[in-house]
Amino acid sequence: MVDWEDHAGHYEGNLLEQLLEFLSIPSFKHAAAPQLPDMPFGKGIHDALTFYLAVAETLGFQTTCVDGYYGYIEYGEGELLGIFVHVDVVPAGEGWSHPAFSPEIRDNKLYARGALDNKGPAMTVLFALKMLKDSGLPISRRIRIVVSTDEESGWECMNHYKAREEVPLVGFTPDLLFPLVHAEKGQLNVIFSLRALHTGKHEEYWLLDFEGGSKINVVPDLASATIRHESTLRRNELQRDFQAFCQQNQLQGDVHSESNKLVLKLQGVSAHASEPEKGRNAALFLLVFLRGYSFQHDAEAFITFMNQYFRDDYSGVRLGIACADAISGQSTVNVGVVRFTSSTMPEIKINIRLPVSANIQEIFNTIAARTEDPLWRIDRHKITASHFVDSNHAIVTSLKAIYEARHGQVAQAAFSGGATLARVMKYGVAFGPVFPGRELMAHKADEYIELSDLHEWLVLYSQAIYALSKEL
Numbered sequence: 145m146v147d148w149e150d151h152a153g154h155y156e157g158n159l160l161e162q163l164l165e166f167l168s169i170p171s172f173k174h175a176a177a178p179q180l181p182d183m184p185f186g187k188g189i190h191d192a193l194t195f196y197l198a199v200a201e202t203l204g205f206q207t208t209c210v211d212g213y214y215g216y217i218e219y220g221e222g223e224l225l226g227i228f229v230h231v232d233v234v235p236a237g238e239g240w241s242h243p244a245f246s247p248e249i250r251d252n253k254l255y256a257r258g259a260l261d262n263k264g265p266a267m268t269v270l271f272a273l274k275m276l277k278d279s280g281l282p283i284s285r286r287i288r289i290v291v292s293t294d295e296e297s298g299w300e301c302m303n304h305y306k307a308r309e310e311v312p313l314v315g316f317t318p319d320l321l322f323p324l325v326h327a328e329k330g331q332l333n334v335i336f337s338l339r340a341l342h343t344g345k346h347e348e349y350w351l352l353d354f355e356g357g358s359k360i361n362v363v364p365d366l367a368s369a370t371i372r373h374e375s376t377l378r379r380n381e382l383q384r385d386f387q388a389f390c391q392q393n394q395l396q397g398d399v400h401s402e403s404n405k406l407v408l409k410l411q412g413v414s415a416h417a418s419e420p421e422k423g424r425n426a427a428l429f430l431l432v433f434l435r436g437y438s439f440q441h442d443a444e445a446f447i448t449f450m451n452q453y454f455r456d457d458y459s460g461v462r463l464g465i466a467c468a469d470a471i472s473g474q475s476t477v478n479v480g481v482v483r484f485t486s487s488t489m490p491e492i493k494i495n496i497r498l499p500v501s502a503n504i505q506e507i508f509n510t511i512a513a514r515t516e517d518p519l520w521r522i523d524r525h526k527i528t529a530s531h532f533v534d535s536n537h538a539i540v541t542s543l544k545a546i547y548e549a550r551h552g553q554v555a556q557a558a559f560s561g562g563a564t565l566a567r568v569m570k571y572g573v574a575f576g577p578v579f580p581g582r583e584l585m586a587h588k589a590d591e592y593i594e595l596s597d598l599h600e601w602l603v604l605y606s607q608a609i610y611a612l613s614k615e616l
Contacts, residue, residue, distance in 0.1 A: 146279045146610075152602040159271045159598060162199050166263050167247040167256035169195060172235045173297050182212035184300070185232065189293050192231035196266065196291055203274045213304040215291040217270065219277055225285045225612055226315030226572065227273075228565035229266035230295035233258040234359055237414050238366045239589035253592040261586035262295070264593050265318035265577040265601060272605035276613075283613035288312065292565055295319075296361070302568055312572075314539050315612075317565045318605065320574035321584075323547040323555030326540050327472045328574075329418070329497040330504045330530035331563055333360055334511060336449075336492040337523040338442060349373050349382070351434070351443035352405065353485050356427025360480035360493045362587050363423030365414035367430040367482070372405045379406055382437070389433045395424070408433075416587045417478035417495045418561030421458045427482040428454060445519045446490050453515060454479050460496065464514045465507050469499040471532065472559035491523070497561040500530040531567035539612070543575050546607050553580075575608060577601055 171192035173185050183190040190212050197207040200217045209215040236244035236257050244257040258264070270289060294301040305311075316324075350372040357364030373379050383399045386408055390397035396411040410430045415423030431450045439447065452462065459466040460477045468474040481493035498504055504527050512522055533540060535557045544555040557573075566572035577597070578584055585591045 146281060148275070148603045148606050151275055151279070152599055152606070155271050155275055155602065156599060159267060159602065160595075163254075163264060163267045163598075164247045166192065166195055166199075166267055167254075167258055168245055170245045171231055171258070172233050173294065184212050185293055185297075189232050192263075193291060193293055196231055196270070199267070200270055200289075203270070204277065205273075210304065210308065212293070213301045214293060216309075217273070217289040217291070218286060219273055220283045220286045220613065222283075222285045224310055224312040225287050225609075226312030226569050227269055227287065227289045227609070228292060228315065228317040228319075228568060228572070229269060229289060230262045230292035230319070230565065231266065232293050232296050233261065233263070234296050234362055234587050237362070237587075237589055238411065239414070241590055244591075249595065252595050254595055255590055255592040257591055259585075259591050259593045260577065261591070262319050264598070266291070268577075268598060268601040269318055269605050269609070272602055272609055275602070275606045276610050279610075281610060283610070285613040287609060287613055290565075290568075295565060296359070302565070306568070312569050314571040315566075315569050316539070316543065316573050316575040316608070318574075318576045318601070319564045319566075320560050320562055320576070321558060321578045322576045322580065322604075324540065324543045324557055324576075325560045325564075325566070325574040326533045326535060326557040327500055327559035328531040328563055328567055329472050329475075329499060329559070329561045330502060331528040332496040332498065332504050332508055333526040333528075334494045334496065334508070335523045335525065336494070336515070336520055337489045338445065339519055339521050348438035348440075349378070351439045351446075351484065351486065354430075354446070354482060354490075355484075356425075356430065356482040357480050357493075360495045361417040361478070362480060363412070363415040363417065363420050363425050363478060364427045364480065364482070365412045365423070365589070366409070367412070367426035368407060368409045369430055369434065370405055370407050374404055379404070382406060385436075386433060393429060395429060414588050416562065416584070417480060418476060418497055419584070420476055420478040425479060428479055431455075431482075440486070442490070442519075443484070443486075446484050449515075449517070449520055450479075450482070450492070454494075464510050465496070467499060467502055467507075469501040471501065472499045472530070473561075475499060475502070476561055498530070500532045500559075502530075504529070528563060531572070533571050533573055537571055539571050539573055542611055543573065543608060546604065546611055550604055550607070576604065
């Protein structure tokens with residue numbers, strides 16, 4: 145029998161070396177990036193996919209890459225066992241103490257965008273598969289690591305994969321929590337826009353521009369508003385009020401004066417959209433401040449709408465959709481992207497996560513009825529079904545047993561508001577990488593992992609892959 149603990153020590157040095165280079169690739173999706181051959185999501189993501197597959201080849205694996213949308217590594221024969229990872233990351237955002245794509249080891253922690261979500265775990269499962277291969281232990285399944293490139297955005301990569309490839313029925317993704325997650329909430333993305341611009345009166349303040357957030361699945365950590373007023377006195381009053389508001393709410397703000405305009409900038413705290421209450425939404429805070437002033441008609445409609453339906457509410461009470469169940473907990477609402485200019489239609493992008501028992505179409509109908517307004521419309525929406533694997537299924541009981549044997553703790557299957565690649569598989573679950581008691585740093589500034597966790601991951605994932613290659 146292989147001593148996985150001892151075995152891991154022979155691979156950790158190379159794992160860390162490859163991971164540091166992997167993390168230096170800025171593999172986030174650029175909305176305006178030109179579509180080049182085999183680079184559907186931009187050069188950074190293409191480079192990350194190419195690098196990951198190249199590492200797999202140096203480890204002795206055969207690899208496949210399909211048009212830059214996805215790749216996979218395969219080992220063994222028999223029925224397919226899936227391990228889904230992704231090489232794309234969210235943008236760095238604000239608030240980093242060190243450049244996000246210059247990996248830094250400090251105080252036994254590895255800091256970089258993607259260290260936790262998902263490049264660190266992705267590289268670790270590849271080395272865990274290498275450990276299994278080198279062990280020579282017999283297996284009875286074909287193990288496939290599927291490498292996704294658009295997990296943080298539209299999952300277009302998985303649409304391509306499912307249209308062209310065999311989809312495993314069972315497997316895991318190392319992209320949430322230990323011990324494991326067997327239930328993922330359904331999601332509803334809603335985009336609102338104004339029906340028409342009505343500038344109207346202009347004797348008061350004029351909102352020229354408002355911007356907050358860049359990703360629907362991230363709590364905005366920065367927001368700005370450009371405001372015009374001809375009176376120096378009124379501009380000075382606004383500036384003093386804004387500084388007082390920031391101090392009162394323990395927020396960091398900045399004011400820049402440009403002729404007859406003020407640019408207000410507000411720093412919040414980023415968080416994953418599945419846990420909006422753990423962040424401080426800079427866009428919503430700035431809109432709360434602006435509601436105390438009189439603006440042109442379309443700006444007032446924008447500010448009023450945002451405060452009426454989203455202020456101080458993370459569960460959807462204001463929208464009339466708050467709900468919960470015993471399996472997957474409370475609904476959540478994240479205002480991820482807010483755009484307003486005086487010359488183009490304002491746009492608001494909302495990510496809503498719902499318990500597995502919720503009827504998402506009925507939820508959408510409620511939102512449409514509640515927000516019906518002569519000035520506002522729902523521009524478009526997208527529904528993603530929930531995902532649930534029974535706690536008695538073999539994938540759940542097997543992974544719980546592995547975790548319990550390693551850590552000596554009773555493992556409880558959990559739920560998450562996050563949408564992971566586990567849902568590509570009918571019986572897919574999330575296994576790691578965040579241990580109980582660890583801070584969930586995905587999508588946050590100064591994202592990091594504990595270096596000691598690399599060793600734990602390597603042992604657990606090698607044990608899990610071996611066990612699942614025999615038992616299911």
